[in-house]
Amino acid sequence: MTQVCDVVDVDVSAPQAESSPMSRxxxxxxxxxxxxxxxxxQMLRVDRSEALYRLGITSEVADILSSLTTAQLxxxxxxxxxxxxxxxxxxxxWNLLSSPKRDDVSPRIHAAILMAGRTAAMAAS
Incomplete structure (x- = not known):
């Protein structure tokens, strides 16, 4: 009596866990x-005062950001x-910035003025 045994190639490695939404x-x-x-x-290197305004950060935070090494980043x-x-x-x-009128820049200018005032108030404190 002869028995034949087929060899089956089975992958026994651990299943790859799909990344969860939280890990993504x-x-x-x-x-x-x-x-x-x-x-x-980059913004701070190009124009510091413009970067302070656009990022909404203080001069102290700008100094810290500017001095960070790649490893620290x-x-x-x-x-x-x-x-x-x-x-x-x-x-x-939010309403000024999301104004549906694309060619009317006045709402965006108004928003920029409001934000500049807040930036100045933050810098003063």
Missing amino acids: LGEEIRDANLTYLMLAQ LKIAGSSMLLARFRFDDSLV
């Missing part, structure tokens, strides 16, 4: 943080917290 969000937060930090440093970007945040929290500025 964490990766996107790290990417956004790194992009934001690199952009901030990567470490900070790896945080699970989003570093950039919305600078305005009232409906007036």
Whole structure:
């Protein structure tokens, strides 16, 4: 009596875990943080006063950002917290910025004036 045994090739390695939505969000937060930090440093090198206004940061924060090394940027970007945040929290500025009239720049200018006033108030405090 002869028995034949077929050899079956079976992959016994651990199944690849698909990345969860939270881990994907964490990766996107790290990417956004790194992009934001690199952009901030570049803006500060090109025109410091314009960068302070556009980023909505103080001179002290600008000094810190400017002095960060690449290793420090990567470490900070790896945080699970989003570093950039919305600078305005009232409906007036949001409505001015999202005005449906594309060729009317006055709402955007008004929003810029409001934001400049807030930046100046922040710098004074």
